[in-house]
Amino acid sequence: MKFTEDHEWLVLDGDVVTVGITDHAAEQLGDVVFVELPEVGDEFAESAEIATIESVKAASEINAPVTGEIVAINAAIVENPALVNQDPLGEAWFFKMKIEDTSALDAFMSEDEYKAFIA
Amino acid sequence: MSHDGDESPKRTPLHALHEGLGARMVPFAGWEMPVQYPTGILKEHAAAREGAALFDVSHMGQVTLRAREGGVEAAALALESLTPAALAKLAPGRQRYCLLTNEAGGILDDLMVANRGDHLHLVVNAANADADFAHLAEQLSGACELERLDRALIALQGPEAARIVTACGADVSAMKFMDVAEIEVAGRPAVASRSGYTGEDGFEISLVPADAPGVAEALLAAGATPAGLGARDSLRLEAGLPLHGSDIDETTSPVEAALTFAVAKARRPDGARPGGFPGAERILDELEMGPKRLRVGLKPEGRAPFRAHVPLFESEAAAEPAGEVTSGAFGATAGGPVAMGYLPPAFAAPGREVWGEVRGKRLSATVQPLPFVPHRHHR
Numbered sequence: 320m321k322f323t324e325d326h327e328w329l330v331l332d333g334d335v336v337t338v339g340i341t342d343h344a345a346e347q348l349g350d351v352v353f354v355e356l357p358e359v360g361d362e363f364a365e366s367a368e369i370a371t372i373e374s375v376k377a378a379s380e381i382n383a384p385v386t387g388e389i390v391a392i393n394a395a396i397v398e399n400p401a402l403v404n405q406d407p408l409g410e411a412w413f414f415k416m417k418i419e420d421t422s423a424l425d426a427f428m429s430e431d432e433y434k435a436f437i438a
Numbered sequence: 439m440s441h442d443g444d445e446s447p448k449r450t451p452l453h454a455l456h457e458g459l460g461a462r463m464v465p466f467a468g469w470e471m472p473v474q475y476p477t478g479i480l481k482e483h484a485a486a487r488e489g490a491a492l493f494d495v496s497h498m499g500q501v502t503l504r505a506r507e508g509g510v511e512a513a514a515l516a517l518e519s520l521t522p523a524a525l526a527k528l529a530p531g532r533q534r535y536c537l538l539t540n541e542a543g544g545i546l547d548d549l550m551v552a553n554r555g556d557h558l559h560l561v562v563n564a565a566n567a568d569a570d571f572a573h574l575a576e577q578l579s580g581a582c583e584l585e586r587l588d589r590a591l592i593a594l595q596g597p598e599a600a601r602i603v604t605a606c607g608a609d610v611s612a613m614k615f616m617d618v619a620e621i622e623v624a625g626r627p628a629v630a631s632r633s634g635y636t637g638e639d640g641f642e643i644s645l646v647p648a649d650a651p652g653v654a655e656a657l658l659a660a661g662a663t664p665a666g667l668g669a670r671d672s673l674r675l676e677a678g679l680p681l682h683g684s685d686i687d688e689t690t691s692p693v694e695a696a697l698t699f700a701v702a703k704a705r706r707p708d709g710a711r712p713g714g715f716p717g718a719e720r721i722l723d724e725l726e727m728g729p730k731r732l733r734v735g736l737k738p739e740g741r742a743p744f745r746a747h748v749p750l751f752e753s754e755a756a757a758e759p760a761g762e763v764t765s766g767a768f769g770a771t772a773g774g775p776v777a778m779g780y781l782p783p784a785f786a787a788p789g790r791e792v793w794g795e796v797r798g799k800r801l802s803a804t805v806q807p808l809p810f811v812p813h814r815h816h817r
Contacts, residue, residue, distance in 0.1 A: 349474060349478060349479055349668070350478050350479055350480040350768075352480075352741070352743065352768035352775075353741045353742050353743060353768070353775075355742065355797075371797065373742065373743055373768070375479040375480060375668055375672065375767065375768050375770075376473070376479070376668060377745075378743075378745065400741075404478075
């Protein structure tokens, strides 16, 4: 599992990366009440706005960690946004992206590096 | 080193208690206040609807007003020169919601005024406390003696509030909504009003600062859930209650703000003491002719909250906005997003569909009568 400075986690399987937000991010956001996801087939460049999360406090954007095409979205968190607080690293994944350059993930943090980053 | 305009936020007498409870503290109106506890805003909100929530509202300003000559009625008549409320007949032990207006007919602040027998007790918004006190002193110090009190204020809100204060030794059995009385709670003397900012039954308890932590701890031990500014905001929104600085301000009139109940019959043209408050010309004119815009409740159709400053359109294709959202949140009890905003009267009727533009998309919403969640005051 890799981590971004925007508090996303990424898991690579072949050329598909699954993306979610970290437990630290979920805790900081507070109760999540709304999630808006992209559609399957949408293509995003690195850093483009890709999804929106609204907590009881505020709206935040999720940016594409790498360039790629959406191949799956997690409808469960749209139906039940509270899942993002309950299981951010598991059931509450956001989307899966097919990427061309898997080496782009090398730049992101390991779990230990991320723990140091948020400490 | 200190710099002008760079003062660190003030702390309430309950600061250590908040930290001990694991609150997330944020700056608010010059104070360091809890926005939420580890419980989370949704559960804190639910506590006020189903049990009892304890809010530290010690940041609010408390002021007493005493007439230099004559009794409390003289002080009330003096204060009537700054507000369209009728205060002269406010009975001892009763409290009223008031608006301080300016010459342009806008709202300087909204406040509670209680008749404490020989003086008036005012509770004003934290963000406006300094300005209000200066305004009151400038306008009323000829006729009245003003004192800004150093007091804590604890709000206990919810259907279990009366049981909990009673368990802490207070006798509130005779108190109804908007009554004010001296009580003893957890062995400390206090002035309590049966009122609040959630639409629920509850109390606001004014205490000397040193007594506040002990009283708060006793109320928590008796079953109250600590709740922060986050829940306070979603609760008051569902209750249809405006927040000064967001939903009402120096430019919105009481009529535009749908607060005509705060323009007393006695202060209207055919009343006993017509006019005689700042902005009377505009306010009384709007009462008769109707305002240009009106504060309304809005229920977004989807799950996306409409936040403050979302522009509102009369149709999905309209080029120019007709109004704007002034506050919005997720209403945990309403079960979806709720918002307030201003619309021209032509689009302000309940049931009317309007569109808000959220992140570049036009989303449908329906004008709703306020409150979103019925009030359950103890009348």
